[in-house]
Amino acid sequence: MSLTNASPLEAAQAAKSASHVLATLPASARNDALTAIHAGLTEARDEILAANARDLEVARLAAEHGQLSQSLVSRLDLGKKGKWEDMLKGILDVRDLEDPVGKVTLRTRLDDGLDLTRVTCPIGVLLIIFEARPEVIANIASLAVKSGNAAILKGGKESTESFVAISTVISAALEKTRVPNGAIQLVTTRDVIPQLLDLDQYIDLVIPRGSNELVRYIKSTTKIPVLGHADGLCSIFLERSADAKMAADVIIDSKTSYPAACNSVETLLVQGPALESQFPVVAGALIAKGVVLRCDAKSKAALANKLSPDLSAKIEDAGDADYDTEFLSLTLAVKTVDGLDEAIGHINAHGSKHTDAILTSSPELAEQFMSSVDSAGVYWNASTRMADGMRYGFGTEVGISTNKIHSRGPVGLEGLMIYKYQIRGQGQVTAAYGEGEGKKRFKHERLPL
Amino acid sequence: MSLTNASPLEAAQAAKSASHVLATLPASARNDALTAIHAGLTEARDEILAANARDLEVARLAAEHGQLSQSLVSRLDLGKKGKWEDMLKGILDVRDLEDPVGKVTLRTRLDDGLDLTRVTCPIGVLLIIFEARPEVIANIASLAVKSGNAAILKGGKESTESFVAISTVISAALEKTRVPNGAIQLVTTRDVIPQLLDLDQYIDLVIPRGSNELVRYIKSTTKIPVLGHADGLCSIFLERSADAKMAADVIIDSKTSYPAACNSVETLLVQGPALESQFPVVAGALIAKGVVLRCDAKSKAALANKLSPDLSAKIEDAGDADYDTEFLSLTLAVKTVDGLDEAIGHINAHGSKHTDAILTSSPELAEQFMSSVDSAGVYWNASTRMADGMRYGFGTEVGISTNKIHSRGPVGLEGLMIYKYQIRGQGQVTAAYGEGEGKKRFKHERLPL
Known part of the structure; x- marks a missing residue:
């Protein structure tokens, strides 16, 4: 050193x-x-x-x-x-x-006395x-x-x-x-x-x-x-069947536990029917924690009905750019979506492929979200801030x-590992193998690791 | 399509x-x-x-x-x-x-009701x-x-x-x-x-x-x-204990079975003591197949003693550039080395990290070569032309x-695969975990795949 x-x-x-x-x-x-x-x-x-x-x-x-x-x-x-x-x-x-180091990840008998081994290095x-x-x-x-x-x-x-x-x-x-x-x-x-x-x-x-x-x-x-990553633009989709209290807890953690972190949430997608039920609970909790909400017209209107005038006055208007912004601060963009497909489409188009979550009580919708969202982390009912080597059990990252x-x-x-292929042979040559007459065939027999 | x-x-x-x-x-x-x-x-x-x-x-x-x-x-x-x-x-x-697609390669229970899954996509x-x-x-x-x-x-x-x-x-x-x-x-x-x-x-x-x-x-x-790769500069190290007939077979296949291929051999490293014994057998066989040898002074001198004058006259002199050249033709550069360390050093410095082979009857030297040569393929007593997806059993490449x-x-x-991490939770938040009082610990329990 x-x-x-x-x-x-x-x-x-x-x-x-x-x-x-x-x-x-x-x-x-x-x-x-x-x-x-x-x-x-x-x-x-x-x-x-x-x-x-x-x-x-x-x-x-x-x-x-x-x-x-x-x-x-x-x-x-x-x-x-x-x-x-x-x-x-x-x-x-x-x-x-x-x-x-040195872990064997593949062993194949190519032919008698001709073994292929893949080993980490x-x-x-x-x-x-x-x-x-x-x-x-x-x-x-x-x-x-x-x-x-x-x-x-x-x-x-x-x-x-x-x-x-x-x-x-x-x-x-x-x-x-x-x-x-x-x-x-x-x-x-x-x-x-x-x-x-x-x-x-x-x-x-x-x-x-x-x-x-x-x-x-x-x-x-x-x-x-x-x-690595340039951007950490993580989104959460609040689906209509989500438990309101659970949703508030997860979104608060995702936004406020370390706003400067790349795994903090920056965009909240709210399904239309959730605007009147879960969203006001979530929004009230976020505002109480000092979060500034930048809302589209529908979500802003939903809050105007439910929050006190002084809280409601704190809501800002979202512009298009807000849905492409990694705030790294206590600002959160909010957008209303029709349902799962629109949420997936929005995340695949505007997200940074870092970590995105769905909050829902439906296993089917959760599985569909996790299979269709093209991000490194796809979560169901958990904070986006779980995206971390220590939390994943990797020691550190x-x-x-x-x-x-x-x-x-x-x-x-x-x-941090790659691998190399080793072959241990007895003088075998490729010209001896093939499809024609007198040619040998490879055995390709998988050996235990 | x-x-x-x-x-x-x-x-x-x-x-x-x-x-x-x-x-x-x-x-x-x-x-x-x-x-x-x-x-x-x-x-x-x-x-x-x-x-x-x-x-x-x-x-x-x-x-x-x-x-x-x-x-x-x-x-x-x-x-x-x-x-x-x-x-x-x-x-x-x-x-x-x-x-x-969809293979689960890691499953970890982060906590009760909080599972991490890594799945190929x-x-x-x-x-x-x-x-x-x-x-x-x-x-x-x-x-x-x-x-x-x-x-x-x-x-x-x-x-x-x-x-x-x-x-x-x-x-x-x-x-x-x-x-x-x-x-x-x-x-x-x-x-x-x-x-x-x-x-x-x-x-x-x-x-x-x-x-x-x-x-x-x-x-x-x-x-x-x-x-992919730009260069395929593959080398073979002919160690003094190698069987001469086996060596000739492997080098002929490595050089002549498809000279334009990236996995064909371009440089032959010969250990000093092998110059008088195995090398003339190998060289004679190569020349008979139409291979043009570009030799350093020592290996050229060794052949002058052993080959007929008309064959010996066909030997060319190698320049430094020949050891950095991917000929893609029937030309082969030949260099004399003292032993294993020099061979490994030469390959790591001049090779293209594609595929390199040692020909030897010593398992110890073979293992040392395969662990120290920093190439995608490291072979013992086998043709470099084995480096191929079909031969490895991958179907194609x-x-x-x-x-x-x-x-x-x-x-x-x-x-052609990458993976994503899925988390299935019940509303867990990161703020609940840590080292302090009242904090939960992650379990990090490996689950069967």
Whole structure:
């Protein structure tokens, strides 16, 4: 592990070369490294939180002057209730997961004495670029080491103090382990992102963690595959048969438990008949929690009948753009739909394929919703904020992917693996096989794993 | 299925919208469509081969004038022994494979009444761009229909006659099935590739089948993920303990059974001590088959001692560039190495991460080679030409991937699938879970699949 001022090229070459060693370390060596990281961070809690407080102070000032968004400040805060504990717990959770390296996922006897085996192996070198969220460093370092991947970490300027503090501790901790120096590269030099994104011969996967703008910029400028999401535009469809109290609980959690998170709900679709029954209960609860509703005409009218004039006055009018907006704040767009098909159509057209939920008491409608909505997470009667590696039982995550290939949804260890095909033969040649006379046939016999 | 002059945008929109229907068709409907395609092609054999012969005639003329490579002409030939039969057999093989849609790959009880399920689903819309190899149309159409993906097919001008002939038959065959019109789009208008590559909101994956130049061009110009390979620079390491006869057989097959194929061997690494024993046997056999050897000084000297003067005179001198060249012809670069580590280092540095083999009688060295070489296929005592979806038992393939994410090696049905996470709950919210007092814990209990 090195905290360097190395050039991007040097960092990438060192990471590639270390990746070949890291990939062959036994699980015990990789697990020992995680134990060491956990111990180091536990001991250095106070210094790290003090460094984070300095980052926060600068960020709050910038936010007051309108130079930084409030949601970024919120993401930066490592002192936020439970965040530090979650970060540390994540390291041990990852350590205690099953080793993802070397798992046999397919065995086929092609012919006598000719066996095909598919075995999992690390991807190689990951480039992680993040803005705020300093806990990401520990998450990513843990997942990289456990999965046998080398990683290059590049932090944003907003989290510099936290980044250096955490990095220094991880660096010192890893020095006593068998993980090779260079397997985790921490790049602190500035303005190197374009150069890193150009090194597709050394870097196998880019994982950006930050603003939509950062992710979009990265996706449009690199040939390296990018894993992650730009937008998190999650929707909830409130169907007419949903229990009103349950609906209010789920929508409150989805909207207010962490409004800056990508898995928070941004659009509420209400079935017409629910406007008069469940929706006023839900809306009242949301407004009481400080949520600003941007309603279409029908849903606004429904509330005018049911809410007190002062509450009703707080309702804003939705414009078309609101249904394509990730607010990342306590604003929620509300739209009335006829039924399931319109809801599915709206989500597939306006959503970001992240996580979408239906609230209903009908299993049939729920199954239809889950099969037709083309998103990484499709939920029935549960909060969209469940979309999270820790909650899914993956220990932690490197990010949440809205990609349609490789990994989708919260990405843990499995998402950082690829595989290779091995063949063990006795000199077999392809010309001997075929359909013609005197040709052998492949047996293609599935063997137990 | 439509053979259209639609604009790229219209084709992509139609494919996206058809993909939502195709994804919900039962396996029986998708299988019936493959039966219909097979029957249609069987019946139209003569017309299609006649159309292919017209393409071939034009291509051969162009090759004579140096405007087309001989390897492209070879790939174009649908009348080549066994190719037509393989193509037809591939359709039924794919049909008879297990349905890849809707497979549950993870079930976790997050809490009582809160279950997480990961279920396979199609990726969405594939864009397949190919130059020659007309059989690819049938392969890809079969894999797309079976896997529930819509596909846009764009053929190259060299295979236009074959493309139109095959497409027309497939189109007519599918019209009698439940596969929606538009699920397979055949774009025949010219010069539309740049426009198609720009439609990342509709197209989820690009699969190029053609020259290295085509693949490189596509990889460098689109934000859509690209699955495939530009280079197929495969190497074989001839270790000192290998059986000479076996080595000669495997290397002959790897080099000469289809020199234009991506899985043919391009570089032979010979361990020093094998120069005097196994290598002359191998070299003699290769030269007898018309292979031109480009040797480094040591391997050339070894042959001078063992081969007759007239054979020895045919040996060429290798330059550095030869070890980075995919010849796609009967030329083979030969390099002497000290041992396993140098061979692994050379392959990881100069290879294309496609398929590489070791010839040895030592299981230990073979295992070390297979674990350290970072390629999609790593073989022990078998021909590199085994790297093929049909030979692997996948029915057929959409291509061979050297990507480090999603799919690697021959890509069959599994490689065309992604998954989604479903949660079935009873109104659970995330705020109820955590480490603090009064908080619930997730159970994360693995359930049987």
